[in-house]
Amino acid sequence: MAGxxxxxxxxxxxxxxxxxxxxxxxxxxxGRVVVRDWQxxxxxxxDFSIPWLLLSLLLLAAIYSGHAAGWLIILWRFNFxxxxxxxxxxxxxxxxxxxxxxxxxxxxxxxxxxxxxxxPRRVSFTSVAYEQVSLIASAAIVLSVSLPFWDAIRNLxxxxxxxxxxxxxxxxxxHPRVIGTVGNFVFVKLGREPIEQFLAFGDVIAIALYxxxxxxxxxxxxxxxxxxxxxQIDTADLPVxxxxxxxxxxxxxxxxxxxxxxxxxxxxxxxxxxYAFDNTGVATAFAFMARLWYTLLEITFVLVIMGLVKLxxxxxxx
Numbered sequence: 001m002a003g004x005x006x007x008x009x010x011x012x013x014x015x016x017x018x019x020x021x022x023x024x025x026x027x028x029x030x031g032r033v034v035v036r037d038w039q040x041x042x043x044x045x046x047d048f049s050i051p052w053l054l055l056s057l058l059l060l061a062a063i064y065s066g067h068a069a070g071w072l073i074i075l076w077r078f079n080f081x082x083x084x085x086x087x088x089x090x091x092x093x094x095x096x097x098x099x100x101x102x103x104x105x106x107x108x109x110x111x112x113x114x115x116x117x118x119x120p121r122r123v124s125f126t127s128v129a130y131e132q133v134s135l136i137a138s139a140a141i142v143l144s145v146s147l148p149f150w151d152a153i154r155n156l157x158x159x160x161x162x163x164x165x166x167x168x169x170x171x172x173x174x175h176p177r178v179i180g181t182v183g184n185f186v187f188v189k190l191g192r193e194p195i196e197q198f199l200a201f202g203d204v205i206a207i208a209l210y211x212x213x214x215x216x217x218x219x220x221x222x223x224x225x226x227x228x229x230x231x232q233i234d235t236a237d238l239p240v241x242x243x244x245x246x247x248x249x250x251x252x253x254x255x256x257x258x259x260x261x262x263x264x265x266x267x268x269x270x271x272x273x274x275y276a277f278d279n280t281g282v283a284t285a286f287a288f289m290a291r292l293w294y295t296l297l298e299i300t301f302v303l304v305i306m307g308l309v310k311l312x313x314x315x316x317x318x
């Protein structure tokens with residue numbers, strides 16, 4: 001028993017150490033870029049615009065609302081319609097757990113909080129799995145469609161248009177047979193019961209396309225946020241923003257030890273948006289500003305939803 005606790009303690013410290021090292025390295029290199037390009041950053045044509053910033057924040061709030069509604073749609077398709085406000089409450093509150101590495105607490109917390117509304121654990125786990133798979137597939141679709149319209153990528157090779165095969169492959173990967181095989185393998189490895197109920201292929205495609213719309217909204221929000229700090233950003237930079245937003249999320253999913261993609265998203269934005277700002281250091285400075293705005297908006301969104309639920313909805317007894 002004592003040996004098991006020691007082993008668990010070691011694993012905990014190893015995960016924490018890996019998290020600190022990865023985030024530390026990312027911010028170290030980003031900091032070096034800022035120091036290197038400090039003169040370019042201070043001399044850049046910064047032109048702050050409140051209307052563009054408000055537009056970007058409204059679009060980001062729409063993304064949070066759309067993603068919350070997306071999960072409720074998945075539960076509805078599993079024949080477990082959860083009331084609107086409490087469903088938003090559970091989804092929004094689970095966002096806070098994203099700041100813990102691995103996103104495990106986000107999933108477990110959502111499963112626990114939604115149970116009082118009559119959703120069995122197996123169904124809630126499955127719904128979150130469908131949500132994450134749909135998000136990954138839709139992000140890959142929007143990213144692949146955006147890249148050929150990005151001048152820097154298109155000029156690399158005429159073969160860049162082959163990347164448009166990715167949307168087809170992403171949609172095929174959502175077929176119940178594929179999800180069943182891969183999903184059940186992962187569930188068994190995690191010690192969970194295998195998935196027994198699957199959504200129809202047409203439903204999953206519709207959900208993925210639904211999420212595609214909100215990735216496009218996200219790219220537009222990133223463009224508006226960039227435009228809020230400088231007038232040098234124009235519509236020619238829109239494909240860069242459209243590709244950067246889902247790419248940053250996908251990379252942060254791969255580096256799951258980083259809480260809420262801390263450092264990872266900034267690194268992606270620093271590199272990709274360097275093409276829009278024409279300077280990596282300037283793009284890095286913007287990435288830090290974007291992280292601050294994202295975090296403030298996310299916390300505000302959670303608090304507003306929680307406040308509305310407390311005022312307008314009575315939670316069921318657990």
